[in-house]
Structures are given as C-alpha cells and as structure tokens.
Amino acid sequence: MSAATMNDEVDKIERTGGCLCGSVRYVVTGAPLRVGLCHCQDCKRTSGSTYSAFAVWPRSAYQCKGELAAFNGRGFCPACGSRVVNLRDDEAEIMTGTLDDAPNDLLPTYELWTPRREAWLHNLPWADQFAGDRTEEGQNWREARRV
Numbered sequence: 001m002s003a004a005t006m007n008d009e010v011d012k013i014e015r016t017g018g019c020l021c022g023s024v025r026y027v028v029t030g031a032p033l034r035v036g037l038c039h040c041q042d043c044k045r046t047s048g049s050t051y052s053a054f055a056v057w058p059r060s061a062y063q064c065k066g067e068l069a070a071f072n073g074r075g076f077c078p079a080c081g082s083r084v085v086n087l088r089d090d091e092a093e094i095m096t097g098t099l100d101d102a103p104n105d106l107l108p109t110y111e112l113w114t115p116r117r118e119a120w121l122h123n124l125p126w127a128d129q130f131a132g133d134r135t136e137e138g139q140n141w142r143e144a145r146r147v
Contacts, residue, residue, distance in 0.1 A: 017084070017099040019077035024066035024084055028057045028094060035096075035106045036134070037124070040113040046074055046083050050118045053096045054086075055106050062092035110134060 011030045018025040032055040043052035068085070069078040075085040086093040096103045110128040111117070123129055 015099055015101070015103075017094065018066070019080050019082035019084055019098065021077060021080035021082075023079045024064065024068060024077045024082070026062060026064040026085065026094070026098075028055075028063075028092065029061045030057065032057050032094075032106065033091070034110070035108045036110045036112060037108045037127075038112040039117040041116065042072075043113075044116075046071075047095070050121065053108065054093045055096055055103065056091050056093045059088065059090050059092050062087075062094075 013030060015028050016025065017028075035053075035055045037051050037053050039051045044050060046052070062085070064085070067078060068075040070076070070087075073086050073088070074083055075087055076083045082098065083095055084098050085095065096106060108124055108127050110130060111124060112130050112133060114123065114129045115131055117123070
C-alpha cells in the first residue's frame with residue numbers, strides 16, 4: 001500500500017461520539033491535528049477529574065446533531081451536562097471520553113499545565129511538557145519552549 005493510499009484511508013476514518021444521554025451526537029472525520037492532556041484548574045473543574053484528555057480536529061471535520069449549550073467556549077449537553085467539545089472558528093476540540101470507541105490509537109503528544117498535575121500522576125515520557133498553555137513560538141509549536 002502506498003503512502004498516498006494510506007493517507008487517503010486515514011482521511012476517511014470516521015469516529016462517532018456523544019453525550020451520556022444521547023441528545024448530542026457527533027462525527028469527526030480524518031486524523032486529529034493533535035492530541036493532548038490538560039492539568040489546568042478549569043479543565044479539572046469542568047471534567048470533574050484530575051485532568052482532561054482531548055483530540056483536536058479541523059472545525060470542518062466535525063459535524064454535530066443535537067443542541068449544545070456553552071460556557072466559556074466549552075460545549076456541553078444541556079440535558080445531561082456532559083462536556084463534549086470546545087469549538088473555535090477553525091478547530092473542534094473533542095473530549096476523548098465522549099468517543100464511542102476507546103481512542104487507544106490517539107496517544108497524547110503533549111501535556112499542558114504540568115505544574116498542576118497531581119503528584120501521584122507521572123508525566124508521559126514521550127509527550128512534550130508545557131508549564132502553561134501550548135505556546136505558538138514560531139510556526140511549529142513543537143519548537144516552543146518546554147519545561
């Protein structure tokens with residue numbers, strides 16, 4: 001199989017997901033732009049957990065059925081309260097726990113707000129570590145200053 005054929009197949013992959021009650025359903029198509037974890041206080045509070053895990057797709061790759069409510073850009077189901085997506089003009093940040101199938105192939109490549117990571121959690125040794133938000137120093141964010 002050629003690299004072009006493999007890329008075509010990845011571009012056609014559809015992943016489905018939604019909220020706990022099923023009122024909000026979505027489809028994302030293709031490979032995500034990036035996958036990460038965030039340990040900031042906002043993500044802890046909105047997820048109800050010690051961190052949030054997410055994958056970011058181009059906004060054009062995201063389709064949603066059902067009504068989303070929003071608070072500070074965080075989209076959630078108004079019926080059951082599940083946090084589903086953060087929508088921006090050009091990106092859709094999907095909470096990976098809302099995917100129907102376990103996202104075992106979506107490995108985080110970076111962690112945000114690492115000083116706020118719980119002491120009993122260890123860093124992902126293969127992932128870039130950022131003390132705050134992902135920075136945009138230069139065109140390639142991987143070149144950004146790391147902790």
